[in-house]
Amino acid sequence: MRAVIVEAPGDVDVLTLGEADTPTPGPGEVLVRTVASGVNRADILQRQGHYPPPPGVTDIIGLEASGVVERVGEGVERWKEGDEVVALLSGGGYAEFFVAPEGQLIPPPPGVDLVSAAGVLEVAATVLSNLRVGNLAHGEVFLVHGGAGGIGTFATQYAKALGAVVAATAGSEDKLRHCREHGADFAFDYHGDWVSALKEATGGADVILDIIGAKYLEANVKALKKRGRMVVIGLQGGVKGTLNLGLLLSKQATISATSLRFRPAAEKAEICAAVEAQVWPMLGDGRIRLSPETRIAFDDVRAAHELLSGGSNVGKIVLVH
């Protein structure tokens, strides 16, 4: 099969189109012919050698994809040849075929074609699973950083649908407007004093979904309410930060850090089922709207990585096969 090959970590040039063995579906697994592959920030890190796949997972990049079932392994019950699916993967999405455990496949969201659908599941599963870690409840204040980004746009809408008061940060007037248009009750410029602004507007956050890491650690703890919970899923602002444990203790607060990719298969399956049951209906009735994705031909995978690194792209990028 055709697949994106990376001989050694590096720049976009290390991405080359080549041949790889078509994987064989083991018991409980499904072989899918790819229609489109979602492109994620983690893919760039993996290309650069900073984010190796979990043990036992293919070297081929790609955390999500859509396609049509080609063949099912022993004991697979839900799927048969010809079914349309989207997949949450630990790797292998950048190829003509991929294999996934049957629980990590769900139908595309209602009314969304297979190409657009390739870029939805990773974000949906990340947001749903982490707002569970944070235990976000109806009426609570939720803060998401990068509210105009992929995770942020989705998290804003999902948290609103759960009945939260939503605050988001962003870096420009345009992006702040984007946050409000997607339902944020408050949008704060992250170049200013967003901690004070948040506290004044809401009293502080019950739950923070953080993609910045070290750089925001102190500010995030300040921004938490009593019993607040902060969930770190990205480290765009560095790895090692200062933690004021005295402040954390006086707030009885909690910091968790999680990654969807490294969860065990059983949990991924459970998360996919929850996405299908809870998030897909929200896409169906418009409570969550998808930003239009940028479609790039599979052969132009280098251009896709360049576009994502450049930072000018809005919305998801998908590689069309």
Place this chain on the structure above:
Amino acid sequence: MRAVIVEAPGDVDVLTLGEADTPTPGPGEVLVRTVASGVNRADILQRQGHYPPPPGVTDIIGLEASGVVERVGEGVERWKEGDEVVALLSGGGYAEFFVAPEGQLIPPPPGVDLVSAAGVLEVAATVLSNLRVGNLAHGEVFLVHGGAGGIGTFATQYAKALGAVVAATAGSEDKLRHCREHGADFAFDYHGDWVSALKEATGGADVILDIIGAKYLEANVKALKKRGRMVVIGLQGGVKGTLNLGLLLSKQATISATSLRFRPAAEKAEICAAVEAQVWPMLGDGRIRLSPETRIAFDDVRAAHELLSGGSNVGKIVLVH
């Protein structure tokens, strides 16, 4: 009534015996004549002005005490005059009488006299509630720092009773032996590389109960297993530490910081009920053994604080009225 008065924060000399108004039990509250008052590290911090009581709570020091019910307020169902009780307090224990919500009173543990019982509930409630925060399960590895201290000795035995593998740190051969004698499967000198020793012996900790804070933050995160949970309840080693969020993320780990004193009354009542139901039977059948307490006359409160600050005392200190 007689009570310990602190006119201004300071050294032990600011502790003076004086007169205060006997409190009146409001609805749902109970007035208790004190038999003995437990002395805790937090009392020293409060005396020094570093740990003010929560809003609405008396200025009189004292987080736990035992005594005999003198009078009950409106609507109190469980208690009547003459009942023997131990109390978890937000303040007020260093006095001839104290008032507590009825849910923060439980009977003394089976076979423990009222004087010894004055020093048990604060530790028991702290350990039980925080191992719940850490969600310690049967068969998991539990690490407690200061395994020969008040919290540590209790936590070691309680975690063993829950079926955990227990590791403890301590600072001398004597104290390490104390840890083993109270059931620790592993005891590590904290002057050495306890992180490596723990990992070699057990693979790492599922749950850490930490009383050191900043100084151990990096080491504790290293010592955690995947999905580990660390609960910080003391800051003996400082407030601001370095947190490696990358490591936390790769482990999918969680850090919580909590304080028993600042929990709402309803939670304290629930914790007291759990202590009575789960911990008291363990004291009854010897799964948890109390170290002999040091008894000091109420009038010698200064000596009690000096003894605790000095650090040479082993076991609890109680003030006898």
